[in-house]
Amino acid sequence: MGQIEFLFPTPVMRSTLDRKFTEVELTLCRNTKYRSIVGNNVSENTNILDQEEFQDLKTTVQEHVNFFFSKTINPSDNIQLQLTQSWLNTTEKSQYHHHHSHPNSFISGVLYISADAKTDSIQFFSNNLRSWDIPTAEYNIFNSYMWKFPVNTGDIILFPSTLHHSVPIMEGTHKRISLSFNTFLSGQLGSDASLTKLHLP
Numbered sequence: 001m002g003q004i005e006f007l008f009p010t011p012v013m014r015s016t017l018d019r020k021f022t023e024v025e026l027t028l029c030r031n032t033k034y035r036s037i038v039g040n041n042v043s044e045n046t047n048i049l050d051q052e053e054f055q056d057l058k059t060t061v062q063e064h065v066n067f068f069f070s071k072t073i074n075p076s077d078n079i080q081l082q083l084t085q086s087w088l089n090t091t092e093k094s095q096y097h098h099h100h101s102h103p104n105s106f107i108s109g110v111l112y113i114s115a116d117a118k119t120d121s122i123q124f125f126s127n128n129l130r131s132w133d134i135p136t137a138e139y140n141i142f143n144s145y146m147w148k149f150p151v152n153t154g155d156i157i158l159f160p161s162t163l164h165h166s167v168p169i170m171e172g173t174h175k176r177i178s179l180s181f182n183t184f185l186s187g188q189l190g191s192d193a194s195l196t197k198l199h200l201p
Contacts, residue, residue, distance in 0.1 A: 011071075014155065016155050016156070017156060020154070028053040039091075039095055043087045047085060066080075068158045079185060080186045083182075083183055091170050092175050093171070102162075105161035107159070111178065112155045114174065114176060116174060119172035120167075120170075126144070184200070
């Protein structure tokens with residue numbers, strides 16, 4: 001009948017670290033001070049990847065960010081993404097992550113320190129406005145308003161910071177620990193000729 005094309009898709013990158021977390025890294029996660037927010041808990045330290053214990057992990061996260069940026073944006077100039085804020089989350093039974101996006105960030109991500117794919121997931125929501133509600137026989141990437149990915153220990157997911165997401169109510173009995181991070185552009189955007197030049201340190 002014809003070929004259906006994908007126009008202007010929203011990229012989400014899923015990967016798994018090729019190493020286990022060290023005891024030093026896990027100890028830092030356990031000993032970090034947390035505060036309660038809507039639905040779950042976050043670390044008081046919002047630059048957690050700057051901790052000495054996480055320096056190797058920070059390098060790994062930056063490598064994933066660089067790969068995602070080069071494959072999706074593919075900048076022609078010397079434009080890079082630098083890590084800005086980073087923080088730990090803990091979620092226990094009956095807790096959740098509220099529906100949100102990440103303002104003042106370009107690409108965001110989540111690294112799962114401790115998770116179980118049988119009960120843990122992250123769900124993303126379409127940013128496109130829906131003008132109708134049509135009963136669906138079977139969901140696919142074209143007719144879905146929400147898409148869910150199971151997550152496991154060592155998984156890392158990156159996505160545009162404008163993409164709304166949440167985590168459903170925790171059903172497992174374990175404590176899920178994740179590390180979230182934001183990024184922003186560094187370098188020269190636009191040009192003199194187009195009157196769009198912007199230099200970001």
